[in-house]
Amino acid sequence: MSNPTPEQLTDWDRRYVWHAFTQMAEYEPLIFERGDGCTLVDIHGRQYLDGVSSLWCNLHGHRHPVLDAAIRQQLEKVAHTTLLGASNSTTIKLAKRLVDLTPHPLNHVFFSDSGATAVEVALKMAFQYWRQCNPPRPEKNRFVALTGAYHGDTLGDVSVGGVEQYRRMFGPLLFDVLRVPAPDVSRLPPGVGAADAAAHCLKDVEDVLREHHRSLAAFVMEPLIQGAAGIVMQPDGYLCGVRELTRQYNCLMIADEVAVGMGRTGTLLACQQEHVVPDLLCLAKGLTGGYLPLAATLTSDAVYEAFLGPHSEGRTFFHGHTYGGNPLAAAVALATLDVLQQEKSLESLPSKTDRLGKHMERLAQHGHVRDARCRGLIGRVELVKDKRSDIPYDASLRMGAKVCRAALDYGVWLRPLGDVIVVMPPLVVSMDQLDRIMQTVARAIDRVTRDDARDC
Numbered sequence: 179m180s181n182p183t184p185e186q187l188t189d190w191d192r193r194y195v196w197h198a199f200t201q202m203a204e205y206e207p208l209i210f211e212r213g214d215g216c217t218l219v220d221i222h223g224r225q226y227l228d229g230v231s232s233l234w235c236n237l238h239g240h241r242h243p244v245l246d247a248a249i250r251q252q253l254e255k256v257a258h259t260t261l262l263g264a265s266n267s268t269t270i271k272l273a274k275r276l277v278d279l280t281p282h283p284l285n286h287v288f289f290s291d292s293g294a295t296a297v298e299v300a301l302k303m304a305f306q307y308w309r310q311c312n313p314p315r316p317e318k319n320r321f322v323a324l325t326g327a328y329h330g331d332t333l334g335d336v337s338v339g340g341v342e343q344y345r346r347m348f349g350p351l352l353f354d355v356l357r358v359p360a361p362d363v364s365r366l367p368p369g370v371g372a373a374d375a376a377a378h379c380l381k382d383v384e385d386v387l388r389e390h391h392r393s394l395a396a397f398v399m400e401p402l403i404q405g406a407a408g409i410v411m412q413p414d415g416y417l418c419g420v421r422e423l424t425r426q427y428n429c430l431m432i433a434d435e436v437a438v439g440m441g442r443t444g445t446l447l448a449c450q451q452e453h454v455v456p457d458l459l460c461l462a463k464g465l466t467g468g469y470l471p472l473a474a475t476l477t478s479d480a481v482y483e484a485f486l487g488p489h490s491e492g493r494t495f496f497h498g499h500t501y502g503g504n505p506l507a508a509a510v511a512l513a514t515l516d517v518l519q520q521e522k523s524l525e526s527l528p529s530k531t532d533r534l535g536k537h538m539e540r541l542a543q544h545g546h547v548r549d550a551r552c553r554g555l556i557g558r559v560e561l562v563k564d565k566r567s568d569i570p571y572d573a574s575l576r577m578g579a580k581v582c583r584a585a586l587d588y589g590v591w592l593r594p595l596g597d598v599i600v601v602m603p604p605l606v607v608s609m610d611q612l613d614r615i616m617q618t619v620a621r622a623i624d625r626v627t628r629d630d631a632r633d634c
């Protein structure tokens with residue numbers, strides 16, 4: 179078959195590819211062909227800065243020589259063998275590396291292939307744990323989660339998830355979950371300041387745990403920042419407060435670090451910033467540097483040991499994914515961790531965070547920006563119609579999408595979450611590229627909010 183033309187690709191993309199989280203009736207094809215570092219090139223030869231890390235997963239840039247070589251080397255050995263009752267030397271090395279990098283007692287790694295499966299695995303493990311611990315507590319079978327939480331798109335994940343838009347359609351299929359209002363540093367109630375924010379928000383956690391702990395299996399949360407909720411940031415001390423309360427009330431803690439893990443917030447794990455060790459830890463997205471699908475659910479010794487016994491006792495975890503722990507993906511995950519150390523990616527992050535923060539401070543002054551801030555290399559710019567009265571834009575205006583569309587015209591690829599512009603470039607982004615991304619965000623906001631004023 180001869181190479182299709184850009185027009186054919188555009189036509190086939192519309193016709194045959196059903197895109198995730200996309201209204202296909204309105205889909206505007208954006209078709210990448212190549213990448214290098216933080217730059218992507220589309221089929222027309224147009225260049226874009228990758229301001230979303232190809233959906234929050236690219237860390238070291240596209241076509242990184244060390245990552246590329248790791249996959250080639252693994253291909254010389256074998257592309258795939260299964261973890262169902264067998265193993266692979268590369269996957270074993272990754273498990274050991276992850277255990278070494280994460281705090282004790284997270285000493286066991288269950289591999290799967292996406293963030294959704296990593297959390298689904300954690301939920302099922304937590305549930306089964308209480309049926310098999312000594313003494314068994316089968317009545318501890320419910321989960322607590324935050325409003326606005328996002329943990330993936332399987333039915334279990336959507337059940338604990340708190341984004342109404344994603345839940346609405348599937349309500350009858352979901353299990354019941356206890357819900358705690360998510361803390362949000364940009365929406366603290368009147369009279370609550372930064373210093374007492376955590377304590378204030380932790381009261382909601384304690385209320386639920388005190389009342390329901392006898393029936394609780396686990397508290398599941400995204401540490402420090404809730405991603406899909408709109409990059410919602412938690413006050414300092416909240417995360418460790420949740421850990422203390424879950425310990426006190428004998429409830430497992432599941433940390434979903436699918437988005438915030440792998441250096442995004444400035445430390446390898448977000449939990450490290452508040453010296454928190456969860457009982458179950460979920461990693462995906464950045465785990466392979468944004469190269470291949472791979473996920474890991476790490477568990478404590480206590481959780482792991484509850485599943486041990488003769489086969490006949492029925493303690494086995496009957497769950498698995500065909501490609502979980504795939505050796506090619508494991509090889510590039512190992513290389514991702516190597517590069518993180520070799521290129522001192524985390525050491526160079528504070529200066530980039532500072533620079534991004536300066537841009538955010540400036541943007542926060544804009545008449546149609548309600549809130550702009552960042553943590554590590556995760557930034558948010560929230561648009562608002564009327565800043566003084568805090569009146570949002572009508573959702574049907576799709577202001578966030580319009581701003582990102584405008585940014586694309588200026589050569590920066592961004593994706594919104596409602597009216598929040600998410601800024602999440604690869605960790606390897608240069609200062610110049612950061613400046614360009616943020617100047618583009620400002621310019622795009624100017625253009626779109628001006629057009630909007632003219633419409634009114």
Ligand SMILES: *Cc1c(COP(=O)(O)O)cnc(C)c1O
Nearest residue numbers: 292293294328329330405436437
């Ligand atoms: C993206 C995400 C997931 C789901 O990961 P997939 O690989 O898309 O299935 C789960 N939890 C969080 C916090 C995420 O950001």
